[in-house]
Amino acid sequence: MEDVDAYLIKLVERVDHSYEKVDYTSATAPVIYVLAVPDDIDQEALYKKKLEIIKKIDVIEKLDWKELVQVVYYDNYKPRAGVSISNIERKWYYARIATLNLKEDTYNINSPWSNQVVAWRQMVWDQMAPIWNPVLYRPSIKAIVSEWDDLEWFVWTRYQLIVNWKDNVALYYINLSKDWVMLDEKFTSKVEDTVSTSIDIHTREEKEVYNSVWIDQFGNKTEKVISVNYSIPEITITDISKNSDWSTVSIIAELSQDIDQWNVSFQRRRWSVWKTMETEERHWLRSADIHIGPKQTIVVWSPFTQGNEIAMYDKNWNVMALMNPDTAEIKLQEWYKDNYEVNVNIEDSSILQVCNKKTKVPVFSIAIPTENCVKFEAEDYKIVDLPENWKMGMYNGWKAIYKDWTNILFASKTCHLYSELWLEWTYDYDRELDAVVLTLYQSSDLLRRYPIKVWFKVKPFFEG
Numbered sequence: 001m002e003d004v005d006a007y008l009i010k011l012v013e014r015v016d017h018s019y020e021k022v023d024y025t026s027a028t029a030p031v032i033y034v035l036a037v038p039d040d041i042d043q044e045a046l047y048k049k050k051l052e053i054i055k056k057i058d059v060i061e062k063l064d065w066k067e068l069v070q071v072v073y074y075d076n077y078k079p080r081a082g083v084s085i086s087n088i089e090r091k092w093y094y095a096r097i098a099t100l101n102l103k104e105d106t107y108n109i110n111s112p113w114s115n116q117v118v119a120w121r122q123m124v125w126d127q128m129a130p131i132w133n134p135v136l137y138r139p140s141i142k143a144i145v146s147e148w149d150d151l152e153w154f155v156w157t158r159y160q161l162i163v164n165w166k167d168n169v170a171l172y173y174i175n176l177s178k179d180w181v182m183l184d185e186k187f188t189s190k191v192e193d194t195v196s197t198s199i200d201i202h203t204r205e206e207k208e209v210y211n212s213v214w215i216d217q218f219g220n221k222t223e224k225v226i227s228v229n230y231s232i233p234e235i236t237i238t239d240i241s242k243n244s245d246w247s248t249v250s251i252i253a254e255l256s257q258d259i260d261q262w263n264v265s266f267q268r269r270r271w272s273v274w275k276t277m278e279t280e281e282r283h284w285l286r287s288a289d290i291h292i293g294p295k296q297t298i299v300v301w302s303p304f305t306q307g308n309e310i311a312m313y314d315k316n317w318n319v320m321a322l323m324n325p326d327t328a329e330i331k332l333q334e335w336y337k338d339n340y341e342v343n344v345n346i347e348d349s350s351i352l353q354v355c356n357k358k359t360k361v362p363v364f365s366i367a368i369p370t371e372n373c374v375k376f377e378a379e380d381y382k383i384v385d386l387p388e389n390w391k392m393g394m395y396n397g398w399k400a401i402y403k404d405w406t407n408i409l410f411a412s413k414t415c416h417l418y419s420e421l422w423l424e425w426t427y428d429y430d431r432e433l434d435a436v437v438l439t440l441y442q443s444s445d446l447l448r449r450y451p452i453k454v455w456f457k458v459k460p461f462f463e464g
Contacts, residue, residue, distance in 0.1 A: 154230050
């Protein structure tokens with residue numbers, strides 16, 4: 001027996017009153033044909049071939065492709081071939097089958113017609129809708145994360161949308177599209193099959209719509225719509241704890257949903273101004289962001305700097321100066337140094353002031369919590385320690401700096417300063433000693449040849 005390259009199915013409408021299997025094939029009887037070919041055939045090349053069949057009794061003629069009501073495909077690797085026919089009227093038919101072999105570019109019948117049988121009921125009664133199941137697959141965690149109509153989509157996450165279709169007899173065509181653009185489609189004779197598409201990361205909340213169409217072997221058609229709403233996960237701070245260093249805190253937060261990639265940052269509000277908090281990473285690189293990834297919903301990071309320095313702002317919320325609360329070192333920003341300076345006022349206590357150079361009007365005044373004097377320099381003056389029980393009232397135990405028996409300055413052990421004279425002061429900071437340096441001159445010292453210098457340390461502005 002020659003090789004079988006395809007099958008030709010001849011269908012004749014069954015006459016209900018006939019009890020015998022009569023071959024109604026004749027010159028006048030209506031006959032339709034269906035060609036069954038392997039599913040691995042090149043479909044484009046298939047329609048370039050010719051067909052030689054017995055169209056009339058004992059007469060071999062060519063059959064035009066247009067005379068075929070359908071071309072169906074069968075699994076060439078199964079021991080038994082099975083096909084479903086859809087493009088026929090809903091009637092009962094007698095069916096006969098012959099085998100074909102391919103010689104050059106022509107299909108030829110190489111067997112007698114089989115005994116005729118009544119075609120199966122499925123050809124008339126298959127009206128069942130398919131079962132579909134859309135699922136979301138996340139490649140980053142290699143898992144299905146959502147399915148059916150309640151698919152949950154989140155920003156900054158890659159997905160693969162997979163639509164599974166299942167028919168009770170056989171599928172014919174399935175597809176997946178978006179905005180009239182075809183993303184995936186298949187012609188198939190399987191009972192179950194899928195269409196899918198990969199979805200790039202979305203960075204904002206938005207809506208999309210996907211469509212999937214199914215057609216079975218008998219022309220039944222169904223279209224399903226998948227609505228997409230991309231959401232941003234919620235984040236909740238669950239704990240804030242202060243570290244042993246007053247200037248830093250640890251923060252623990254929780255995401256409502258893990259996503260593939262995201263940056264988390266924290267902000268703090270002062271006087272209606274929000275500022276992003278920074279953290280120290282390895283190699284002392286400052287960062288305001290915490291990078292998170294798949295399967296991470298708990299965010300733990302420490303230490304966040306609350307701000308080591310006290311900032312002084314102008315009316316436009318630009319930083320004019322920064323003061324270290326541990327040392328009272330004040331640093332004017334470069335673009336303010338031409339018009340502003342740091343002065344000292346000791347009338348009641350040691351007060352540092354940021355003043356306008358021209359008007360000498362202070363825009364900031366800061367009382368310094370002094371701790372102790374580090375050293376004094378007064379080359380043209382005398383310095384004495386006043387006894388604790390001397391008749392100097394509140395100045396007992398203080399230092400007195402005088403010249404020509406005129407008291408110029410009194411300084412306590414904790415560096416409270418007092419003078420009954422008009423003195424001019426300048427501010428500086430000694431980083432070697434980590435101490436504030438105040439330089440004063442008598443108003444009579446016009447050439448400023450006789451300075452008095454006082455070094456002192458301060459108590460931290462914030463403790464705990």
